[in-house]
Amino acid sequence: EADIYQTPRYLVIGTGKKITLECSQTMGHDKMYWYQQDPGMELHLIHYSYGVNSTEKGDLSSESTVSRIRTEHFPLTLESARPSHTSQYLCASSEGQARSYEQYFGPGTRLTVT
Amino acid sequence: KNQVEQSPQSLIILEGKNCTLQCNYTVSPFSNLRWYKQDTGRGPVSLTIMTFSENTKSNGRYTATLDADTKQSSLHITASQLSDSASYICVVSDRGSTLGRLYFGRGTQLTVWP
Numbered sequence: 001e002a003d004i005y006q007t008p009r010y011l012v013i014g015t016g017k018k019i020t021l022e023c024s025q026t027m028g029h030d031k032m033y034w035y036q037q038d039p040g041m042e043l044h045l046i047h048y049s050y051g052v053n054s055t056e057k058g059d060l061s062s063e064s065t066v067s068r069i070r071t072e073h074f075p076l077t078l079e080s081a082r083p084s085h086t087s088q089y090l091c092a093s094s095e096g097q098a099r100s101y102e103q104y105f106g107p108g109t110r111l112t113v114t
Numbered sequence: 115k116n117q118v119e120q121s122p123q124s125l126i127i128l129e130g131k132n133c134t135l136q137c138n139y140t141v142s143p144f145s146n147l148r149w150y151k152q153d154t155g156r157g158p159v160s161l162t163i164m165t166f167s168e169n170t171k172s173n174g175r176y177t178a179t180l181d182a183d184t185k186q187s188s189l190h191i192t193a194s195q196l197s198d199s200a201s202y203i204c205v206v207s208d209r210g211s212t213l214g215r216l217y218f219g220r221g222t223q224l225t226v227w228p
Contacts (some may be wrong), residue, residue: 004157042118042218043158043203059215096192100145100207103216105157 006091006106013081014114021076021109023091029104031097032074035090036060037108043090049074076108081113116141118219119207126225131194135222137187137204145207149178149189152201152221161189161202194226 002033004025011021025032030060035043037056038088045058049068070078078085090108094101118139127133139147146165150158162171162178164187170179175192191198201221208215 040220040223042220044218045216092157102160102163104158106160107157108155 004091004093004106006089006109008109010110010112012112012114015080015082017079018034019087019111021091021111023074023076023094023106024072025074025104025105025106026072027093027095027104028071028095029095030071031094033094033103034058034063034064034066034074034076035087035091037090037093039088041074047076053114069079070101081111083113086111086113116206116208116215116217118204118217120202120204120219120222122222123220124223124225126227127162127193127194129196129226129228133191133194133224135189135191135202135204135224137189137219139185139187139204139206139217141208141217143208143209144182144185145209147178147180147187148207149176149187150203150204150205152203154200158203191224194224196226196228199224199226 007022034047037043044060046062047066049055055066061097088108088110090102091106096102121136140189149161152158161176164180177190180187201223203221204215204219
């Protein structure tokens, strides 16, 4: 099992609330990623980071933001949650470029916005 | 357009039986192809990674094949067990971008009945 952790695992929150999804890894990986996955659908990359102080937007437009102040920590923040943000959010990390190195996934956070 | 298509969408088999899952892709230029297993409510876990020059790779009861000419891959599961019930996701990476973009299929939902 990979050493990558996400909290909370499940979150139900009302519209307009600010939320932060936590992701941490103990493998010392430089590359970290956030994916969004709806039931029965493919994973979509929403953010990635090459290392400390590096953040980039992914392929799927997202209202969330991320930060990378420490190598092991890559939190995702939604300033004002809306029902359209209801989804599963998966964090991943890799030692090097995504195409050449194994990506290790966390267990995910299932977010429900009411 | 780079895409990954999987079939069937879902599959039910009896414990002890074999099954084969299919993946067709149009990703170019090709870097590698991966099969992941995703249990319900968990993050994906890697089963195999194959490069252009590899046409078969095994991991226990899982055997993946790759035909880079026809851009097809299959995942064969032998002597299925109840714990094999999961979504199996085909992922293809390209060589064309700095990040090494990963293209995810929607997965095949496998259910193994006793």
